[in-house]
Amino acid sequence: MIKKRALLVAAAGAALLVTGCAPGAGPSTDDSTTITVWHYWDGANADAFDDAVSRYEADHPDVQISVVNVPGGELLTKLQTAATNDQLPTIAITDLVWVPQLAQTGKLVDLAPALREAGLDQDIYPSMLSFGAVGKQQLSVPVSSNTLAYMYNKQIFRDAGLDPEKPPTTWEELTAAADVIKERTGLPGYEIFTQPGDNGEGVTWNFQVNLWQAGGEFLNADNTKAAFNSPAGKRALQFWVDLVTRHGAPLGPWGAFEKGQAASAQEGSWMVGIWATDAPIEFGTAPLPIPEGGTQATNMGGEQAMVFSTASAAQQQAAIDFLMWFDSPENVTTWSQATGMLPVVKSVAESNAYRTWVSANAPALQPFIDLLPSAHARPNTPVYARVSFAFAKQVEQALNGQKTVDQALADAEAEVNQILAEA
Amino acid sequence: MALLSLHRGYRRRGRRYPREEILTAALFLTPAVVILGAFVIYPIGSAAYLSLTEWSGFGTVQEFIGLDNYRRLLHDGEVGNSLLVTVLYGTGVTIGSCVTGLGLAILLDAPMRGRTIYRTIYFFPVVTSAVAVAVLWRDLLDPAGFVGAALERVGIDNPNWLGNRWLALTALTLVTVWKNLGFNAVLYLTALQAIPAGLYEAGRLDGASSYQLLRRITVPLLAPMTFFVSVQALVTSFQSFDLVYVLTNGGPLGGTDVLGMLTYRTSFRLGEFGYGASIAFVTLALVLGVTLVQWRVSGSGRSPLQ
Numbered sequence: 001m002i003k004k005r006a007l008l009v010a011a012a013g014a015a016l017l018v019t020g021c022a023p024g025a026g027p028s029t030d031d032s033t034t035i036t037v038w039h040y041w042d043g044a045n046a047d048a049f050d051d052a053v054s055r056y057e058a059d060h061p062d063v064q065i066s067v068v069n070v071p072g073g074e075l076l077t078k079l080q081t082a083a084t085n086d087q088l089p090t091i092a093i094t095d096l097v098w099v100p101q102l103a104q105t106g107k108l109v110d111l112a113p114a115l116r117e118a119g120l121d122q123d124i125y126p127s128m129l130s131f132g133a134v135g136k137q138q139l140s141v142p143v144s145s146n147t148l149a150y151m152y153n154k155q156i157f158r159d160a161g162l163d164p165e166k167p168p169t170t171w172e173e174l175t176a177a178a179d180v181i182k183e184r185t186g187l188p189g190y191e192i193f194t195q196p197g198d199n200g201e202g203v204t205w206n207f208q209v210n211l212w213q214a215g216g217e218f219l220n221a222d223n224t225k226a227a228f229n230s231p232a233g234k235r236a237l238q239f240w241v242d243l244v245t246r247h248g249a250p251l252g253p254w255g256a257f258e259k260g261q262a263a264s265a266q267e268g269s270w271m272v273g274i275w276a277t278d279a280p281i282e283f284g285t286a287p288l289p290i291p292e293g294g295t296q297a298t299n300m301g302g303e304q305a306m307v308f309s310t311a312s313a314a315q316q317q318a319a320i321d322f323l324m325w326f327d328s329p330e331n332v333t334t335w336s337q338a339t340g341m342l343p344v345v346k347s348v349a350e351s352n353a354y355r356t357w358v359s360a361n362a363p364a365l366q367p368f369i370d371l372l373p374s375a376h377a378r379p380n381t382p383v384y385a386r387v388s389f390a391f392a393k394q395v396e397q398a399l400n401g402q403k404t405v406d407q408a409l410a411d412a413e414a415e416v417n418q419i420l421a422e423a
Numbered sequence: 424m425a426l427l428s429l430h431r432g433y434r435r436r437g438r439r440y441p442r443e444e445i446l447t448a449a450l451f452l453t454p455a456v457v458i459l460g461a462f463v464i465y466p467i468g469s470a471a472y473l474s475l476t477e478w479s480g481f482g483t484v485q486e487f488i489g490l491d492n493y494r495r496l497l498h499d500g501e502v503g504n505s506l507l508v509t510v511l512y513g514t515g516v517t518i519g520s521c522v523t524g525l526g527l528a529i530l531l532d533a534p535m536r537g538r539t540i541y542r543t544i545y546f547f548p549v550v551t552s553a554v555a556v557a558v559l560w561r562d563l564l565d566p567a568g569f570v571g572a573a574l575e576r577v578g579i580d581n582p583n584w585l586g587n588r589w590l591a592l593t594a595l596t597l598v599t600v601w602k603n604l605g606f607n608a609v610l611y612l613t614a615l616q617a618i619p620a621g622l623y624e625a626g627r628l629d630g631a632s633s634y635q636l637l638r639r640i641t642v643p644l645l646a647p648m649t650f651f652v653s654v655q656a657l658v659t660s661f662q663s664f665d666l667v668y669v670l671t672n673g674g675p676l677g678g679t680d681v682l683g684m685l686t687y688r689t690s691f692r693l694g695e696f697g698y699g700a701s702i703a704f705v706t707l708a709l710v711l712g713v714t715l716v717q718w719r720v721s722g723s724g725r726s727p728l729q
Contacts, residue, residue: 077691080480101694104481194586197672198684199692251675252566252586261567382479386693393677400676 033318034064035090035311038079039303040072044273048338056325063318076101083107088308090319096304097201099131099140100382109307109316111323112138118324123345127300127377141323144341145302147375148209149367150289151271152264153257154282160184160263167264167286171239174264174289175247181263182248191262192243194251194399199385200392202254205299205378206266207395210236212297212376213290219420223381226416228391229409235291237398237405244399251399268301269368273340276362285364287371300375302341337361342369383423390415474700481694492701502702504677505685509709512596512681513660519600520656521649524607529641531608532615542612546605553602557669560598561585588678591671595679599666603659607652614648615641654717661710682706 041049046069053065068089070078076098082088083105094102102108115121115138121129124142132140154164160181168174178189193202208218216232219225227233243249250256257265260281266288275283290296305326307319325331332348335341337357342365343349349372358365378384394412397403403411474492478485496502531542548556563569564584571581584594618641626636642649664683667673673680673688682702690699 083481101479101481104479104483106483195672195674197674198668198688250566250583250586252583253561253672253674256566259565259567261565382481382694386695389688389693396674396676402676 031314032062032064033314034066035315035319035322036066036068037091037093038068038070038075038089039093040070040075040095041093041303042069042071045339045341048335051338052326052331052335055331056322060318060321063322065322086310088310090311090315091305091307091323093143093303093305096128096131096140096142096300096302097378097384099304099306100380100384102306103132103134103139104382105308107309108132108139109309109320110137110139111141111307111320112136114320114324115141118328120324120327120345123329123347124327125300125344125346125372125375127375128302128304128344130377131304131380132306133380140304140306141327142344143303143305143323143326144335144339145300145344145372145375146269146342147298147300147368147371148206148266148268148288149298149371150264150286151257151267152284152286153260153262154284156181156185156187156260156263160189164284167284168289169287170289171291171294175242178243178247178249178263185263188248188250188256188262189264190243190247190249191254191257191265192240192249193254194244194249194396195253196389196392196396200389201385203392203395204388205301207236207240207391208376208378209266209288209297209299210239210291213288213294214239215294219379219381219387219416223379224420226413226420229413233409234405237395237409239291240395241398241405245401269342269365270340272362272364272368276340283364285367287367296371296374298371298375300372300377302344340365342372381420381423383419386419387416390419470700470703473697474704476697478696479694480690480696485697488697492698495698496701496705501677501680501685502705505680505682505702506705506709508592508677508679509661509681509706512592512599512663512679513657515592515596516599516603516660517653517656519596520603520607521652523600523604524611524652525642525645525649527604527608528611528615529637531612542605542609545608548602549605551602553665554669556598556602557666560594561670564594585671586675588674588676591675591678595667595670598670599660599663602666603656607656610648610652611645614645618644650717650720654713657713658710661706661713682709 037053039046039049050067053067057063057065072095075092075094079088079092079094079102083102088107092102111132112121115124120141121138125145128142128145129138131142132138150167152164152167157164157167157177160177161184162177162180168177174190181187181189193206196203211218211228211233214232214235216230216236217227220227244251250262256262257267258271258280267285271283272285287296288298305323307316307323309316311319326335327344329345329347329351332343332345333351333354336343336348336354340362343354348354349369355369358369379387381387391412394403394408394415397411398405398408475487475489476485477488477492527545531538531545565571566581566583570584574581582590584590622640622644623636626640631639660681662683663681664687667679667681667684668687671679673684682705686699686702686706689702690696
């Protein structure tokens, strides 16, 4: 008995010692707030994020930010587990297509008032805000973005006798160039995604670009019905089928262009960053070729940040403040330059300072930035993953000649409508 | 469970174990029971419950829907396709494993120089991670890869291995057989070396040809091992995921969409955890069926020598 009590006293003493020491280590005492951030960036992007965090901490001594890197393949699962156990971080930064799913947890903090107060609601591109928009609430903010543009292999263009400084600007020019390249070099002139793989999004998000260019929509305005079974949808799918059956686009796993085995493709702006050093090919970038009478359009990716309501009020406040600082023009400029990701605010994307930096340091990014105003957002629905896969499977059927364009789109429409009806 | 059978055991033999011995036995069994319970039995039970619900993985609502998921998979074309693909793949891998395993074992059994080195080399793919093997073969089978170049060298047009559903399934089967070749050969090798040399000698004295020796002595005496190799190949191919995931990702046109792929995609990529769990139970039923057949037949699969 006496022994036990002695032990307790010792333990309490130790606890006091530990807690007594803690404040001495930090710069401030009682009102210090610690928030945690989970993200999946690695390499240079992770370093740039850590750098941003230390700059913020230097200006805000009362806030400590603990950054946890979770590999991309594990982040969603980890957040799922954390949501069921109430072990969520203060902030999660994820791929934007996960936002509607995370919103289902019912644990996201509304960021709309803070965005308005910071004046960011008008500055951030509207298509980027659509992912986290639920009614009047804004449950996520974009922290990075990327777009798709036309990327081509200058050496293959030269080998085929084409001008490497004059990439195609229309679908017709694109198929004509593809024919010449196939004939003179034996290589495919243009690569498209032909296999849905385990999620379909490679096919679907690339296809949406051509659908929008032809004047179509993917889903209706309130995301309750498919809208792609339209003249524009048929035109876009026919374009893809023709690319495969008549213009030499390969059926197979994606990656021929990146290996130098195809002359061009629709690629993401991240490739400019990946190929900034040691590019395996001599590449050029350009706006996307558009159909006759069509309009320019692109798809948009990137990461968005969310704040969880499971955090304390002080943590939520600190998290919101950090995110508003992160999207301030000053930090967006630094961050975009460090990572090669596209700016999320117009005031930076259109600023002379940023444009001058791009033309001096990463001129290949310019077409991707120019496409930002014509970037569309993918539908904000929690069942988007299922919709995307069902659609991609039907596109694959059409590309392999298993179904006609009309049949594939009709079948996709029926499947997608059923998924949306269940949601 | 374990305690009950122990109890029955001592009754039948008509002996009484002292109380402490039963307690000791229980003590020794506890760690295994606790670990199996927490990491095997409990997850299976909770997956079984999950398969009776509808859950997106995020929503706070996990709705109990009874057998709806099982009803749905009866009419799901994807499930039918996956069953077909899995059975074709399993059959191909099983036949391929037995034939190549035995073939290589006979070669490696023959007296020759550097036999140990060959045995080691053939074992490399077995201990290599499936992901590394898949990445390697994806590059080799690429239209611009080594396999295509080699085939064109001998005047064969390189088929689009990973762009056609039947070729992709063939490639996947061959790669799986290749990866497991060393292991199957070692199994057969041990069985080969257990065959008494006298049998061959007697056969030769009776004027049997090499083919007759193989057909009448080697193959029948290896029957138990063939049985083991085939069940092993069948069960592992029914559970396969990693190799498929990296090599073909289930495509093209669902041609390599084995049940493991379908389960993963449905649950983790498309956010239908309840339905995904019900598909996992279809796989479980299939593997269980194969194992039961193994138990039944293993009696008759005994070596003629015994």
